[in-house]
Amino acid sequence: MSATDPPLDPRGVRFAAALSTVVLAVVLLTGSGWLLAAQAVVFALAAFAGPRFAPYPLLFRTLVAPRLSPPTEREDAAPVRFSQLVGFVFAVVGTVGYLTGLSVLGVVATAFALVAAFLNAAFGFCLGCEMYALLHRFRTHRNQQGATA
Structure with a gap:
């Protein structure tokens, strides 16, 4: 992941989470592994290429932000x-579940992704961001421990 990404407008992040919430809810209602695969691509673009290349932030920047x-x-x-990487992992697991007939796996993975997206969209609480902060603190603490040993 690149450290050169420009800072993000948090309203755009919540907008993307809201669209993800809608897509994931439709996946749960329909059981569509193919729709979940499409959402996995959206997550992958944001995680690996960066938010400026992902479709939902692009929609926000072009249609919403100017207003x-x-x-x-x-x-x-x-x-x-x-x-977005965490969302991608859950979406891939869910897609595999739906497309191989392991519907329970698809439902559970999709439900986890849906809860995380909804919390971000509705309340601005990003579970993945909190996980990132915890991992960063753990890594920093561990590096400090190693430096003093």
Whole structure:
């Protein structure tokens, strides 16, 4: 993941989470592994190429952001990219479940991704970002421990 991503408008992040929430809810209602595969591609683009290349942030930047006042705050892209990576993993697991007949696996993986997307969209609480922060603190603490030994 690149450290060169520009800071993000948090409203765009929540917009993307809202669209993901809708798609994941439709997946749960229909059991469509192919729709979940498409969402996995969206997550992959945001995680691996960066948010500026993913479709949902692009929609926000072109259709929504011009109608809003400039953002009063920005957020680091690295935790958002990590959260998209987590979403990608759940979407891939769910897709495999749906497309191989392991529907319970598909439902559970999709439900986990849906909960995370909904929390971000509705409340601005990013589970993946929190996981990123915990891992970063753990790594920093571990490196400090190693330096003092």
